[in-house]
Amino acid sequence: MARTTTSTPQLSWNIRLNKLQRRVAPYVFISPFFILFAVFGLFPIVFSMYLSLQEWNPIQGLGTMRYIGLENYTWLMGDPWFWRSITNTLWIAFASGIPQHLVAIPLAFALSRGIQSFRHPLTAAYFLPYITSAVAIALVFQTIFGTQFGVLNQTLQYLATAPWSAWLFGGLADSLPVNWLGRAPNIKPAISLLVWWQFFGFNVVLYAAGLATIPKDYYEAAQIDGASGRQSFFHITLPLLRPMIFFAVTFTIIGNLQLFDQPFILTDGTGGTGQAGMTVAMYLYRTGFEWLEMGTAAAISWLLFLLIGTLTVIHFFFFGRSGLERRD
Amino acid sequence: MSLPASTLRSAKRDERSGRSPVGQFFLYLALIALALLTLFPFYWMFVLSTHSQSAIFSAPPPLWFGEFLERNFTALQARLPILRNIWNSLYIALMATVATMFFASLAGFAFAMYDFRFKRPLFAFVIGSLMIPPLLGIIPYYLIIQFLGWLDTPRAIWVPGMAGAFGIFLMRQYVASSMPRELMDAGRIDGASEFRIYWNIALPIIRPGLATLGMLTFIGQWNNFLGPLVVLSSRENYTIPVALRTLQGQAATDWGAVLTGTALAVLPLLIIFVLASRQVIEGLVAGSVKG
Numbered sequence: 001m002a003r004t005t006t007s008t009p010q011l012s013w014n015i016r017l018n019k020l021q022r023r024v025a026p027y028v029f030i031s032p033f034f035i036l037f038a039v040f041g042l043f044p045i046v047f048s049m050y051l052s053l054q055e056w057n058p059i060q061g062l063g064t065m066r067y068i069g070l071e072n073y074t075w076l077m078g079d080p081w082f083w084r085s086i087t088n089t090l091w092i093a094f095a096s097g098i099p100q101h102l103v104a105i106p107l108a109f110a111l112s113r114g115i116q117s118f119r120h121p122l123t124a125a126y127f128l129p130y131i132t133s134a135v136a137i138a139l140v141f142q143t144i145f146g147t148q149f150g151v152l153n154q155t156l157q158y159l160a161t162a163p164w165s166a167w168l169f170g171g172l173a174d175s176l177p178v179n180w181l182g183r184a185p186n187i188k189p190a191i192s193l194l195v196w197w198q199f200f201g202f203n204v205v206l207y208a209a210g211l212a213t214i215p216k217d218y219y220e221a222a223q224i225d226g227a228s229g230r231q232s233f234f235h236i237t238l239p240l241l242r243p244m245i246f247f248a249v250t251f252t253i254i255g256n257l258q259l260f261d262q263p264f265i266l267t268d269g270t271g272g273t274g275q276a277g278m279t280v281a282m283y284l285y286r287t288g289f290e291w292l293e294m295g296t297a298a299a300i301s302w303l304l305f306l307l308i309g310t311l312t313v314i315h316f317f318f319f320g321r322s323g324l325e326r327r328d
Numbered sequence: 329m330s331l332p333a334s335t336l337r338s339a340k341r342d343e344r345s346g347r348s349p350v351g352q353f354f355l356y357l358a359l360i361a362l363a364l365l366t367l368f369p370f371y372w373m374f375v376l377s378t379h380s381q382s383a384i385f386s387a388p389p390p391l392w393f394g395e396f397l398e399r400n401f402t403a404l405q406a407r408l409p410i411l412r413n414i415w416n417s418l419y420i421a422l423m424a425t426v427a428t429m430f431f432a433s434l435a436g437f438a439f440a441m442y443d444f445r446f447k448r449p450l451f452a453f454v455i456g457s458l459m460i461p462p463l464l465g466i467i468p469y470y471l472i473i474q475f476l477g478w479l480d481t482p483r484a485i486w487v488p489g490m491a492g493a494f495g496i497f498l499m500r501q502y503v504a505s506s507m508p509r510e511l512m513d514a515g516r517i518d519g520a521s522e523f524r525i526y527w528n529i530a531l532p533i534i535r536p537g538l539a540t541l542g543m544l545t546f547i548g549q550w551n552n553f554l555g556p557l558v559v560l561s562s563r564e565n566y567t568i569p570v571a572l573r574t575l576q577g578q579a580a581t582d583w584g585a586v587l588t589g590t591a592l593a594v595l596p597l598l599i600i601f602v603l604a605s606r607q608v609i610e611g612l613v614a615g616s617v618k619g
Contacts, residue, residue, distance in 0.1 A: 018521075023444075025438070025523070026444045026447075027438075030450065032491040033454060033491040033496060036489075036490065037493075039472065040465075040469065040488035041457060041465065044465030044468030047471070048468045058474075114352075120606065122359050123609065126366055128366070128367065132551070133551040135551075135590075135593070136568075139576075139589075140370075140590055143372075143376065143583055144369060144372065148385070149386060154388060201366065258461055265573065269577070281463055285558075288470075289470075305463075
């Protein structure tokens with residue numbers, strides 16, 4: 001008897017507790033993200049804004065921070081190395097980015113509409129570089145690009161002299177062996193080749209996913225009207241793939257402007273002869289962690305953010321409407 | 329009924345689009361050639377890791393596996409605490425993976441299964457955080473790690489990313505598409521707490537998605553370079569990519585040893601990819617396309 005009398009308030013308390021935990025639960029469940037983001041995401045961004053207005057060498061402790069206004073920014077505007085890193089970054093971004101899409105779109109089309117079997121193994125092969133360590137792969141490419149014994153130069157040498165291919169590659173003979181990573185004009189093409197190789201497969205997969213959303217009936221209707229494969233590519237695939245192209249290009253812009261691992265390794269961390277391979281990300285790293293100019297480095301990161309933002313906005317402005325349009 | 333009709337149609341299509349056997353042959357040839365070209369650097373890396381420095385620098389280069397792997401590995405160990413470096417990479421990647429699988433699925437579960445105040449703006453915030461270029465915070469990230477006294481420790485690398493926005497997004501999609509809401513009520517009637525519902529009901533349902541997220545996290549952390557480069561400072565604590573980087577620029581780079589190291593850095597990913605390429609590819613695409 002005594003037990004039932006005490007259990008009633010106990011029970012209602014339990015119910016209230018239960019209601020409370022049900023209401024609070026989702027907030028608790030999502031809180032780790034917000035806590036970590038506040039500490040390691042939001043705070044760094046705000047702080048880097050503050051830092052970009054300071055002159056500071058971290059070795060000397062926080063007390064030596066000195067407010068200098070926009071001086072870091074104005075100094076960078078007149079800094080030839082900064083401008084070189086910007087042009088290098090844009091050069092590599094375009095030279096590796098545009099071919100990525102020019103190859104990936106027809107390739108995805110061929111994979112999903114041209115062939116019936118081996119789709120997956122082929123896709124997987126193209127995709128593999130994307131998930132491998134950029135550092136490891138850049139080291140491998142460093143040997144491939146070797147001047148005297150690199151396999152690329154040896155292959156070109158062979159093609160330029162072998163009787164069956166000399167008619168096509170013979171013109172190269174005079175410029176061989178190419179000093180890929182040692183001569184300034186060759187560094188950016190070499191980096192771009194590596195970046196292209198590493199990322200085109202990712203775009204193939206994106207475009208294949210985009211192609212899968214195009215109804216088969218469209219192609220069948222076109223075929224009934226007598227359209228050729230090429231015509232359906234240009235008049236069905238390309239227009240309907242536009243949202244995906246827009247999206248994939250946005251990805252490439254944002255990623256390519258932050259290139260670090262590949263140029264860093266290919267140039268031994270130096271930027272190469274005449275800093276021809278130094279990207280903004282590398283310049284940022286070296287300014288902050290080699291020359292210990294944290295304030296200037298923070299300013300570089302904001303200028304890079306501005307560049308990424310500007311190019312993304314331009315991209316949205318020119319292609320966003322058609323890219324994001326609903327297709328009906 | 330539908331099967332013969334569709335096969336008939338596809339047969340007709342083949343005929344109409346002029347998909348000739350010769351054209352097919354050349355298409356396959358081109359696609360396979362490109363695939364081989366793409367895979368070549370991997371093959372090349374493994375071949376060279378089994379050759380001596382002098383064999384690597386010879387013309388014509390060796391095209392098949394040699395017998396120098398063991399000596400290359402010994403040379404690599406003389407230059408780097410490589411087993412230690414592999415362990416560091418493995419430890420960091422596994423910690424990040426387990427933590428991400430837990431926190432991201434928990435948050436994804438909350439966003440998919442509950443209606444709560446500010447849910448939409450909070451989720452928009454999570455997605456919006458994906459747009460921030462990681463380079464923007466790299467300098468203060470170093471300072472925070474220094475402030476916490478975490479410089480040169482593994483947690484400096486795996487803790488900050490353990491509830492990543494990408495994972496939360498992926499898990500939200502997964503839970504929303506695979507878990508019926510009625511299961512929530514069923515769990516509650518049985519007297520389960522909200523966390524128990526997540527742990528005993530949701531987790532088993534989303535196991536495939538969780539595995540995908542785990543692999544993607546592992547791959548990302550294993551390859552991570554800039555973060556470890558910035559906060560790790562002693563050879564014993566380096567992860568493999570940072571350790572490999574130190575082999576560069578030495579007076580006489582032993583490329584046999586370097587390529588043995590790169591092969592070790594690539595091998596685990598290759599194994600994951602061979603076992604689960606479909607899942608990895610689909611996960612990455614689903615995560616980016618719908619974002």
